[in-house]
Amino acid sequence: MKQILHVNVNDYDIEISDSGFNKLKSDLDEFTAGKKRLIVISKKVYSLYEQFLSLNPKEFIIIPDGEKEKNFKNYMKILETAYKLGLTRNDIMIAIGGGVIGDITGFAAATYMRGIDYIQIPTTLLSMVDSSVGGKTAINLNDGKNIIGAFHQPKAVFININFLKSLDKKNLMSGLGEILKYAFIEASCNYSKSIYFYEYMTLCCDKFFELDSVTLIRIIDYSLKLKTAVVEADEKESSLRKILNFGHTLAHALETITKYKKFSHGEAVVYGMFFAFNIAYKKGLINYSYYRLSIELLEKYNFKNINVAKKFNPVKLTEIMKKDKKSKQNKIVMILPVSKKQVKEFEFDSDELLKMF
Numbered sequence: 048m049k050q051i052l053h054v055n056v057n058d059y060d061i062e063i064s065d066s067g068f069n070k071l072k073s074d075l076d077e078f079t080a081g082k083k084r085l086i087v088i089s090k091k092v093y094s095l096y097e098q099f100l101s102l103n104p105k106e107f108i109i110i111p112d113g114e115k116e117k118n119f120k121n122y123m124k125i126l127e128t129a130y131k132l133g134l135t136r137n138d139i140m141i142a143i144g145g146g147v148i149g150d151i152t153g154f155a156a157a158t159y160m161r162g163i164d165y166i167q168i169p170t171t172l173l174s175m176v177d178s179s180v181g182g183k184t185a186i187n188l189n190d191g192k193n194i195i196g197a198f199h200q201p202k203a204v205f206i207n208i209n210f211l212k213s214l215d216k217k218n219l220m221s222g223l224g225e226i227l228k229y230a231f232i233e234a235s236c237n238y239s240k241s242i243y244f245y246e247y248m249t250l251c252c253d254k255f256f257e258l259d260s261v262t263l264i265r266i267i268d269y270s271l272k273l274k275t276a277v278v279e280a281d282e283k284e285s286s287l288r289k290i291l292n293f294g295h296t297l298a299h300a301l302e303t304i305t306k307y308k309k310f311s312h313g314e315a316v317v318y319g320m321f322f323a324f325n326i327a328y329k330k331g332l333i334n335y336s337y338y339r340l341s342i343e344l345l346e347k348y349n350f351k352n353i354n355v356a357k358k359f360n361p362v363k364l365t366e367i368m369k370k371d372k373k374s375k376q377n378k379i380v381m382i383l384p385v386s387k388k389q390v391k392e393f394e395f396d397s398d399e400l401l402k403m404f
């Protein structure tokens with residue numbers, strides 16, 4: 048089974064399929080024919096899939112996994128290797144791995160010779176439904192995630208769900224967090240049709256956990272239809288794209304305060320969404336029925352509705368939220384639900400937000 052989505056920003060295709068790795072390799076060879084290539088592959092993916100991908104040793108480098116690897120040293124390693132291999136503006140980089148590999152390779156491609164093409168081959172559920180699409184590329188400062196970056200759209204995205212067979216539960220749940228986010232924001236996404244993703248997610252829980260191919264392809268396809276509609280309307284996040292940050296203001300603070308060690312990204316986003324639903328209900332933005340149904344949807348997928356933020360110092364969390372890229376003039380910006388599948392941006396003073404914990 049294969050789904051192809053076209054993205055109008057930079058005119059590229061996203062292919063979502065369950066074909067064998069031979070087909071992935073031949074599609075990639077066909078797409079990059081006549082070009083010099085630098086493949087940047089995650090250490091973990093290399094160790095698991097090397098025999099299936101049989102890469103040419105002259106054209107790949109391995110980068111270890113983990114957020115701390117999205118650093119200047121690895122970024123320079125990619126650029127130096129590209130230069131040594133003689134890549135020019137007509138050539139291409141290829142990222143094979145999760146969000147860390149995709150982000151750092153994308154940023155290297157954005158800056159090498161003032162910008163060359165790159166292809167995303169995401170191998171985790173989280174990177175399949177989020178970071179591989181939309182052109183956000185970056186590396187980290189020691190204390191700041193994604194502080195050095197650029198918008199640089201990929202030339203193609205090849206999503207092969209066979210990579211998910213080796214994904215551990217924590218990473219699967221992390222991707223699921225972002226997927227559920229799309230269900231809650233569908234009506235705000237500017238997509239031309241109704242997908243009924245919220246309803247679909249209420250029905251496909253068992254099939255999702257069985258890793259049923261049709262279900263996974265459909266879920267990824269729906270998520271990306273919504274994401275690309277948003278990106279097409281607002282590539283550089285000056286307005287609409289901010290809605291993709293639903294759940295993320297608290298999530299980033301939780302990740303920062305725990306030094307990225309306790310929560311996976313999607314899990315932190317889920318706690319951020321619970322928090323946002325609680326605030327929206329307290330403020331009277333949504334009715335009890337929608338509040339309950341949404342909490343139940345998250346619980347159906349085994350996420351627990353605990354106010355995790357209570358376990359940390361709310362003053363510290365609020366301070367971190369104020370430093371977020373999204374905050375403006377000392378106000379904390381949060382995306383909150385306002386009706387079924389609809390969200391809007393709100394601004395809070397620290398004191399006002401502290402009362403919501």
Ligand code: GLY
Pocket residue numbers: 177178180181183288291292
């Ligand atoms: N991950 C949110 C975005 O791509 O805008």
